[in-house]
Amino acid sequence: ERHIEVITLMQKIDSNYHTHIWLCRHAIGDIDDYVDRAIELGYKEIGISDHVPLIDEIEKKLVTRRMTKEEYRTIYLPSLARAKEKYQGKIVLYGAVEAEYFDAMDKLYPKMLKELDYLILGQHYLPLPDGSFFSVYDKVSPERLDIYAQTVTKALNTGCFKILAHPDIYLFNNPDWNAYAIKVAEEIIDACIANNVYMEMNANGIRKRSFMNPEGELVYRYPRLEFWRLVRSKGAQVIINDDCHTVENLHDQATVTAYQMAEALGIKYSTRISLPKAIEKENNE
Numbered sequence: 001e002r003h004i005e006v007i008t009l010m011q012k013i014d015s016n017y018h019t020h021i022w023l024c025r026h027a028i029g030d031i032d033d034y035v036d037r038a039i040e041l042g043y044k045e046i047g048i049s050d051h052v053p054l055i056d057e058i059e060k061k062l063v064t065r066r067m068t069k070e071e072y073r074t075i076y077l078p079s080l081a082r083a084k085e086k087y088q089g090k091i092v093l094y095g096a097v098e099a100e101y102f103d104a105m106d107k108l109y110p111k112m113l114k115e116l117d118y119l120i121l122g123q124h125y126l127p128l129p130d131g132s133f134f135s136v137y138d139k140v141s142p143e144r145l146d147i148y149a150q151t152v153t154k155a156l157n158t159g160c161f162k163i164l165a166h167p168d169i170y171l172f173n174n175p176d177w178n179a180y181a182i183k184v185a186e187e188i189i190d191a192c193i194a195n196n197v198y199m200e201m202n203a204n205g206i207r208k209r210s211f212m213n214p215e216g217e218l219v220y221r222y223p224r225l226e227f228w229r230l231v232r233s234k235g236a237q238v239i240i241n242d243d244c245h246t247v248e249n250l251h252d253q254a255t256v257t258a259y260q261m262a263e264a265l266g267i268k269y270s271t272r273i274s275l276p277k278a279i280e281k282e283n284n285e
Contacts (some may be wrong), residue, residue, distance in 0.1 A: 101155030
């Protein structure tokens with residue numbers, strides 16, 4: 001497990017379901033740029049999943065870059081529809097968003113599912129009892145880690161989300177793999193299993209800083225080695241995604257390393273997520 005770089009991939013990388021475009025203000029490239037690159041790579045499927053717009057009540061309390069509600073309606077959805085028509089027969093293209101779960105937006109997620117193919121849960125911000133929010137990137141207390149686990153579990157229980165993005169991101173500035181970190185991990189892994197949700201091993205974390213754990217292993221802030229050992233032991237569904245913010249991120253060395261890490265750990269991962277369009281395509285073939 002310490003020498004994941006020598007692992008030979010057993011399965012071809014031919015999909016990515018976590019892709020950001022320029023609309024989020026912290027990514028570069030349009031839908032066509034990513035799809036063209038995916039076709040060059042021989043990918044079978046790609047999902048465009050930029051960050052969900054927020055309602056005014058929440059947006060005014062957060063400092064976050066993403067598309068507006070107007071842009072979602074007038075640019076994002078029309079661009080997805082146009083691209084699906086353009087690339088039909090060349091690659092399976094899905095439209096999605098990466099969304100935080102907030103109680104005040106709970107009625108919007110089912111509506112978005114009627115417009116999109118799937119939703120990714122990417123919980124970057126968490127609510128506090130006083131109505132304010134904290135970031136998952138913060139150094140947080142056990143009480144706030146509980147809020148992360150409870151919020152993720154509540155979101156998954158809605159049945160609206162197909163993928164849980166970077167589930168171990170709560171460890172980003174909380175590097176100790178202690179009893180509390182394990183408790184949170186077990187709760188969200190169990191929620192994914194109960195709701196038939198894919199846990200995402202996220203290659204974008206490999207592009208960030210790594211560190212040595214107490215056992216002398218080089219680990220990433222996410223995907224975190226200890227967390228994914230627990231995922232393996234519980235047998236959750238796993239998908240590996242680029243979380244690309246540039247076209248160059250699509251199938252880069254971080255992507256390959258994520259797949260190598262999964263195989264070194266003995267994790268059984270899927271190369272495709274189960275969606276109605278994919279099932280229909282397989283039946284037609």
